[in-house]
Amino acid sequence: MGRAPCCDKANVKKGPWSPEEDSLLKDYIHKYGTGGNWIALPHKAGLKRCGKSCRLRWLNYLRPNIKHGEFTDEEDRVICSLFASIGSRWSIMAAQLPGRTDNDIKNYWNTKLKKKLMARTKPPPFPSSHQTLPTSYYTPSPTPSFAAFEPLSTLQSDLLNNNNSVFLATNPCFNHTSVPESYYPVKEKLIMFGSEPSCTSSDGSCSQIEMKREDMSSFQGFCASNGYEDNHKFMLSCGGENVSGYNGETPLDYDVKRLISCSGNNNWCACSNNNMNNHALVDENKTQEKGMYYYY
């Protein structure tokens, strides 16, 4: 048994909205508001539309102060920073960009910004699995090839604290009181990206990774650090030897995240360590689920 449909599909119009429908909806909402019930609204407004469709039309196009047209460089920067931090949480991004809707941002990202980003910089070579790389592989890049996206520290903290899904202090997966002293003292916040957010999973399993500080650079696969270590901030993007595919993301998304995460005044490094298991404690059931980690 599937879920009951939200409306009578046979009797609702689908497809593009006509100007007449737009004005019916706009007029109704201006007069009476949404009434807190989108399902009943179309009938009251004289529309043969699904309530969800009305809601979407209103939120994305008809409500006041919607911005259409080109995104500014500043908006680009915000989107990229947020994407690097929180991934495809379009509604959170929209909340940071007045006048922009989540749908707008999503479309813009998928059709333009992602490509723009990829065109403006090239990622370092992607080391193949089990490839042993010489130390000389470290490749400093003195001048960043892409405008740096600084972490939106204050903004992100507030943002992420509020939605509580990634704040270390409340995240049972990263109970650092149990992390031995010899481990890198993970700072107050550890945010995990890209990987499946199984920390809230009902079976109690976690996509968990703990590493010794010194092993960050010897993790099998690749690492990227953007040199925030001095003030206890750095970004890290890791993929392990068992990475197959790209942590469940499309290769392009994966690369874009890597690019963004390392776009500051940073060094790329890629290195290998065949004894990974001695150094990185990875939930053995979750070795495919390595994501992007952001410490600060």
Next chain:
DNA sequence: AAAGGGAACAACCGCGTTCCG
């Protein structure tokens, strides 16, 4: 000028979450 292909954008769908009786 017409056809084909790709890009851009609008809208839909399904599912998880929240609300409320």
Next chain:
DNA sequence: ACGGAACGCGGTTGTTCCCTT
């Protein structure tokens, strides 16, 4: 506390437009 209804979100699909051949 529970269950159903409604909401909100993100992924996906459909349509239109525009450029190239």
